[in-house]
Amino acid sequence: MRTVLILGGTSEARALAAGLADDGRWRVVSSLAGRVSSPALPVGEVRVGGFGGPEKLAAWLTEHDVAAVVDATHPFAARISASAAQAAPAAGVPLLLLRRPGWTAGPDDAWTRVPDMPAAAAAVAAGEGPVLLTTGRGGLAVFADLPHRFVIRTVDPPEPPLPADAVVLLARGPYTVDGERALMREHGVRTLVTKDSGGAMTAAKLAAARELGVAVVMVDRPPAPAGVPTVADPADVLAWLDGLS
Structure with a gap:
């Protein structure tokens, strides 16, 4: 089984972890920042806490033979997204950003x-x-x-x-x-x-x-890291992973 690292404790991250667990071809490791007490835990292995910057994250990816990284963090978690955008290429690991669409004002909104x-x-x-x-x-x-x-x-x-x-x-x-x-x-x-x-x-x-x-x-959201491919649905992540294998 190949290892995929999912960054973030969002509902999309949990849905992705559950989908990968059902798929059966991937070992899923979810990384939570640990900033919220009693978080809702995803299916699969879970680690809590930061990595210590992009260099240490890159080393972790190499040490654990990670085949793919999915950044499913909160849209305002700019620091870890920036870290992942540096660490994944440094470790030679494909990176995908899973980010839900933002809200749009309607005609009756102020x-x-x-x-x-x-x-x-x-x-x-x-x-x-x-x-x-x-x-x-x-x-x-x-x-x-x-x-x-x-x-x-x-x-x-x-x-x-x-x-x-x-x-x-x-x-x-x-x-x-x-x-x-x-x-x-x-x-x-x-x-x-x-x-x-x-x-x-x-x-x-x-x-x-x-x-x-x-x-x-x-x-408004901080800008997403430049050059990182982005999808909005966990199902699109599964298709992306299929393309890597």
Whole structure:
């Protein structure tokens, strides 16, 4: 059996690991960053924690005789994607990027797209509160000095500093439109801040915001590594792997 390394704990990564396990021709090793407590584990072997940079990742690929790498990390996991884009060619291992499509605003959406978190904070400062923050537990310091009331929803406790007037909700998706609508109404949310993660698991908040007339500040994804072939569906990865054998 040939070894494929899957980077990431996304739903797409888990679906791919399950598909490869059913296929039976591949030894699957999934690598999780370890930034979320009690993650949903994929089928097959799992390692947790970083590799220590592209050089050490390349050495790991060689040491473990990896035949292919699939980068199925979160669209905002730019560091590991950049590392994989350097390490795989250095080790002579084919690399494929599996990335779900981003979200697209409809005619009834009130979105402001921004390039990064500081720009999101600037957009929030110019808008209305209360603000629902769903950008993850890191990088929230850019909002710390803003006067709005914040509802901060994360899987694990967020990293300080945080806004002075903030309610922290610990929750894990998937979410429903009914639940998101109720949350926004309960806290009087007027602005939603989110990253363009894409996918269905957390998209309900966008539908609820549309219904309630809540403004959305959408943080754009960092660019994907140049020159790495990309697919959007785990089934396309299986076809790519078939082409390698």
